[in-house]
Amino acid sequence: MRALEGSLSEARTAELAGRLWVAGRSTHSLAVVVVRESDAGVGADTTWFEEQQPPRRLDDVVRGRTTDALDAAASAVQSVRIALDRSDARATRAALDELRSASSGLEALAEELS
Amino acid sequence: MKRFFAVALGILTAIGGFVDIGDLVTNAAVGSRFGLSLAWVVVIGVLGICVFAEMSGRVAAVSGRATFDLIRERLGPRVGLAALVGSMAVTFLTLTAEIGGVALALELATSLNYLLWVPVVGVLVWVVLWRVRFAVLENAFGLAGLALIVFAVAVWKLAPDWGPLVTEATHPAVPATEDATTYWFYAVALFGAAMTPYEVFFFSSGGVEEKWGAGSLRTMRANVFIGFPLGGLLSLAIAAAAAIVLRPQGIEVASLGQVALPVLVAFGKVGLVLVLIGFFAATFGAACETGLSVGYSVAQYFGWQWGKFVEPLRAARFHTVVLLSCVAGVGILLTTVDPILVTEYSVVFSALALPLTYLPILVVANDRTYLGEHVNGRVANLLGTAYLAVVVVASVAAIPLMVLTGAGQ
Numbered sequence: 001m002r003a004l005e006g007s008l009s010e011a012r013t014a015e016l017a018g019r020l021w022v023a024g025r026s027t028h029s030l031a032v033v034v035v036r037e038s039d040a041g042v043g044a045d046t047t048w049f050e051e052q053q054p055p056r057r058l059d060d061v062v063r064g065r066t067t068d069a070l071d072a073a074a075s076a077v078q079s080v081r082i083a084l085d086r087s088d089a090r091a092t093r094a095a096l097d098e099l100r101s102a103s104s105g106l107e108a109l110a111e112e113l114s
Numbered sequence: 115m116k117r118f119f120a121v122a123l124g125i126l127t128a129i130g131g132f133v134d135i136g137d138l139v140t141n142a143a144v145g146s147r148f149g150l151s152l153a154w155v156v157v158i159g160v161l162g163i164c165v166f167a168e169m170s171g172r173v174a175a176v177s178g179r180a181t182f183d184l185i186r187e188r189l190g191p192r193v194g195l196a197a198l199v200g201s202m203a204v205t206f207l208t209l210t211a212e213i214g215g216v217a218l219a220l221e222l223a224t225s226l227n228y229l230l231w232v233p234v235v236g237v238l239v240w241v242v243l244w245r246v247r248f249a250v251l252e253n254a255f256g257l258a259g260l261a262l263i264v265f266a267v268a269v270w271k272l273a274p275d276w277g278p279l280v281t282e283a284t285h286p287a288v289p290a291t292e293d294a295t296t297y298w299f300y301a302v303a304l305f306g307a308a309m310t311p312y313e314v315f316f317f318s319s320g321g322v323e324e325k326w327g328a329g330s331l332r333t334m335r336a337n338v339f340i341g342f343p344l345g346g347l348l349s350l351a352i353a354a355a356a357a358i359v360l361r362p363q364g365i366e367v368a369s370l371g372q373v374a375l376p377v378l379v380a381f382g383k384v385g386l387v388l389v390l391i392g393f394f395a396a397t398f399g400a401a402c403e404t405g406l407s408v409g410y411s412v413a414q415y416f417g418w419q420w421g422k423f424v425e426p427l428r429a430a431r432f433h434t435v436v437l438l439s440c441v442a443g444v445g446i447l448l449t450t451v452d453p454i455l456v457t458e459y460s461v462v463f464s465a466l467a468l469p470l471t472y473l474p475i476l477v478v479a480n481d482r483t484y485l486g487e488h489v490n491g492r493v494a495n496l497l498g499t500a501y502l503a504v505v506v507v508a509s510v511a512a513i514p515l516m517v518l519t520g521a522g523q
Contacts, residue, residue, distance in 0.1 A: 006366075012365045016365070020378050020379070024383075025378055025379075026383065027386060029222065029224055029225035034222075041368065
């Protein structure tokens, strides 16, 4: 749960910062810094989760699903960061859509497990 | 008219100078996780800082001497040393956090990594403390810090559903998504952020710098009892903005950039400019105040010449302490420790050190030798004693709560 909630927070932060830039409501500098921090945050959450030992064999399924959701979020945040670094608005929009889908996946899994 | 402007300027700088990196980060973090259910802590904390700032300001105005000067004389070198070590350690940690905060604000403005800014900020802080007059330093950053009012305007512009927000603030309870231990950890952190020890040392030493006398008591009280609560409202506005924009999205604040996002949602780039000015002024002003406070407390304890009201050469040891503090703060940040983590620890350790700061002030403010007819009255003593009890509870609970919650994780 800790990793899921942490990653969801970072993913939503990156999404908000990216959308504000695409809408012309934020500077490129701020968006880049915020998304860069989110990228590092999601990465740290994913690494932390991967280091945990599942308590029982039955938990391997949950572990696998969680890892997939975290990886999808990490990959989507990376895509937003890369597009932003290139100041590519079109690619940023596409990456933000990918990120929204990944965030929804994280949220759904977090709700299911809580 | 001149008196009116002096009072107005004092109040404005008190408002603008009230918020620092600890208030920015802690209030936004609390707003994003607990909404306004911890607003009562800000209210209690602001009233507490008013009570003790008024006492220490009165001591400075009537006796013409600053707090630490009298603490050692009145309570002896051992108790004075305990107060000095506790308060100075927390103030130094806060200075480090503030320098980091300025660097983070500059990173948000330029996208250059904050570590590149840290040495630049350290040098700038030291140059300002060395060269710039006290009144200029206090007024310039205090007034620029008023840019943070944009948070309050953003709350209004975002047009939230006021009912749940007001209910949450007036009927505090642990949110269903959080546990009670974490709630109380953040209550202590918020209390520590509101009652940071350096504020009273800076306030009383500033009174001596500005040559307050008994005639300045009214102006001083106006600054404290109007300026500080309005500054507290700014803190609540930061929490409310985070509660309105970030909390519904599940965003938990862990960086300065996230603190700014609600204002961008409300006002776009214009809001961002104001936020960045506010962040810079609040953190740079607080870096100067904490840098001076470290120098003040050490120099006053050892009886050295101190202050910016004399030429730097006449207060060489005081300025050396200030310089070494800036260098050490920069050194700590260059180890790549996260400035936000330093901030979180500084507000918790601030809560831990509160009794060491506020008990001696209460004792000195009750001594007729120094204060004569201006000694504490019944109300001041009642409030002071009640707050001392709260401060002791917060101090005792701070570390266990930090360990139990993994620093609020």
